[in-house]
Amino acid sequence: MSSSIDGVKIGLEIHCQLTSLNTKMFCNCSADYRGKPPNTLLCTVCAGLPGSLPVLNKRALEAAIKIGLAINCKISNKSNFFRKNYFYPDSPKNYQITQYDKAGGIAIANEGYVETNLGGVRITRIQMEEDPGKLQYEGSITTSSNTLIDYNRAGISLVEIVTEPDLVSPKHAREFLNTIQSIVEAIGECDSKLDGSMRADANVSISNGRRVEVKNISSFKEVERALNFEITRQKTIQAASKMETRHWDDVRRVTVTLRVKEDEEGYRYFPDPDLPPMDISNDYIEQLKNLLPELPEKRFIRFTNDIKLPGEIARILIKNKVVADYFEESLKYENNPKLISSWITTDIMGYLNRNNINFIDLSIDAKSLATLAKSVSDSQINEYTAKSILLKSISSNDHIDDLLKSEISNSVTFENLLEIIEKVLNDNSKAVADVKNDPQAIHFLIGQVMKATHGRADHSKVKELIEKQLK
């Protein structure tokens, strides 16, 4: 574990929506609430109508256990739901069904551990809970004159991952969040690209200060920003003197006081009588363990040890399951990991990032990329040409196979190349003579040949042929 020089301690609570589920956590309403007209995905249960009762979606339990296993948690054999009581208009029942770690409460998973580039982080627990509805403000929360409520999100399944205060800097927090993101993506239970599917609250303190909670951070980029602001704020006032909850206002980019925090005391947690305790057998846990796909950290080790990729390249690939899968798919057709990984991490991802395109929307399929790499291995074209085909294809949507075909038909044949070399050597007798004294002078000759072939010839092949001629 890392330690911080300025005494910064950060703990995170990460809410991951289980976006892989078709229905909500305690009813049969569709969980696909994004882009739907407000208050249309509601039933007696998630609208909290009198007399309605929650019944646990078994898939939610399954997904929570899988996430728990993936971050090295102990899965509980008995677990139960509690009610967190608070009056707030986003909650149709004025209580939230959640889990608790005191008063006989047992969360679904406890005591995990996640490794990151900037140091390991202990996981306190994972708890299952329901998402509340969504309050919509006009502009900033502090200045909006009215509030609209959409309950479509109410009852969506969440897991909350709670960490120990092991994070030592905003950057560490960001790195950790990216790691968690890649893990839940790899398991396939949370699609973090969906708006609001992963949210975080942070606890921050500096040396000798009280703990301040920052809520309402809507994206991971914002987490780093909000933490930087809050740490600077606390340093300026020389450490917080009271425990409080502050709200991240992402329009004004400041944290603002919401209320002096009552801690857990105001919530009157007690076991929800409507949901009997869950019994989770070791067999069931084992069964889910076998269903887990290869996790990013394991894949990293395989990429660096077996495929021999440099660490920094492997790190980029494993961060996004779609990218890593694409890479491995390409390797099936052409086993040239060095070239393919370099194209993916620099040329392809560079282009996509500049143009704000998701990797999943990439127009080049893995097989075509492999074909391109194969034509380099077979010396049909050189790397330079291949790269220009790649960039042309990605930006124009022209198919790689077509571009490659026309390139090869225009390319320099072996006989052609010999003729060109002979002409260059004849035309540059001085340079030919220089090579005898200075072997570096050969590069001038190679350059002339490349120029004459418009860069289409294979550089090393040209060198080899010139050396042969000059012997």
Added chain:
Amino acid sequence: MSNLLDEFEGIKEKNKSINAYITFSQLDDSISDGKLSGKTIAVKDTISTAGLRTTCASKMLENYVPPYDAHAVSLIKKHGAIIMGKANCDEFAMGSSTEHSAFGPTHNPHDLERVPGGSSGGSAAAIAGGLADLALGSDTGGSIRCPASFCGIVGLKPTYGLVSRYGLIAYGNSLEQIGPMAKNVYDCALLLECISDYDNRDATCVNTKRIDYTSHLEDDISGLKIAVPKEFFGPGTDSIVEKSVWNTIKKLESEGAIIEEINIESIKYSLAAYYIIAMSEASSNLARFDGLRYGLHSGKSKDWNELFSNNRKFGFGFEVKRRIILGTFSLSSGYFDEYYIKAQKVRSLITNDFKKVFSKFDVIVGPTMPTLAFKLGEKLTDPLSMYMSDIDTVSANLAGIPSISIPCGNSNSLPIGIQLMSSHFNEKTILNLGNRVEQIAGV
């Protein structure tokens, strides 16, 4: 006009003096087939009925019309019962007299000056007053059995988990069940048969084999072992009640039942534990009534906090507010261990003590209520004495066991009820014994 619609008009007329119903159904004269075909039924107003106003006897839900039927309601419809209307009760089932209703008290048909018991007082009075053949009640701490006793009818609280709570507007949801109320044990068994169908919409509903209760009513009772806990005859028990219950017990003994007096000491903590748990749960269950989505809306406020407060201030009656405040208190940090957790420990103790008794006995017998029906207003200003009247009924809710109240005598034309309890899912045994009680008591 058909007989049914004639009868319906007569019932509406009679209801004026008894006030058993808050809302009447829109009836046509069609009659469906089924086990309950043609039987008229009153449904307690804490149980949701699609398209039929369900108020919980509260101003808060004065205009609330549920979009769905409780599972028990779908079942009685399926079996051909005719729902006459929604029966009066204490507001949100909180009370033992049906005086805490925003729609006025129900009167006991045996003596209109007296309470029918509660909280399912409208259901019991409807049957006793001839305003319905059957009724659905709900019982959190005695709310079916108390009015059954005071009104001289049969009422059964099922094992926790036998009848789906889906659609029952919750008061104390770890304690309560919807249950059958009827003129006699046979009808009570028949109605239980119809409503005790497994429902996967209630996670606390237990998927056990359901039984034809009516076919076991005449089983032989000789050799049945009956325990009589002394604690059920505590200091507040009327001597006439004690005498009547013991008379019945003696008659059962002469029919071959084996009687033994026992002690269950934990019973003396039951009332305190019951009220803490029920009120704690109620404080959370009733939080959803904020008037934002449905229910009483008190008008424009400066923010949601004030809006919620006003809606709840005007929507809830005094007893409901008292219980919400007490429940909130006992769940609050600093008091939680002292009250809620301790009450749960008592609950486990009582459950285990009853289990021990049932390892040796088939049935536990005692009075349902320590007194006869009291006068309207008599206990209204003395909540503790009102709470005390639940002393003999709450144990069954804490332990989750079935319990039935059956008329066993009268005093000055006021009915007396005897209470029979058995182990979990053993409704068959108390209905069987209850049927015998009915025959020998001859009330």
